[in-house]
Amino acid sequence: MERGSGFGSSTMVVALAVLVSAMVVMVPEVSATRWTVGSNMGWTSNVNYTIWAQGKHFYNGDWLSKGGAMLFDF
Numbered sequence: 001m002e003r004g005s006g007f008g009s010s011t012m013v014v015a016l017a018v019l020v021s022a023m024v025v026m027v028p029e030v031s032a033t034r035w036t037v038g039s040n041m042g043w044t045s046n047v048n049y050t051i052w053a054q055g056k057h058f059y060n061g062d063w064l065s066k067g068g069a070m071l072f073d074f
Helices: 003-026 049-053
Strands: 034-036 063-066 069-073
Touching: none
Parallel strands: 034 063
Antiparallel strands: 063 069
């Protein structure tokens, strides 16, 4: 029975466990966001929605709402 092969395989298991744990910790938390269109100005004709949307990142699961009513569910 070789002593070295047992040590090497247990080291590999520990290294793999550390790698998997590190990958799980690095995954960002993701959750849906409910966006009120136009922010505090609301859904009106005098809001520049292009400017409102700048800097916002929309993802699958996000909602666009008009005050209390949902408009779109991505």
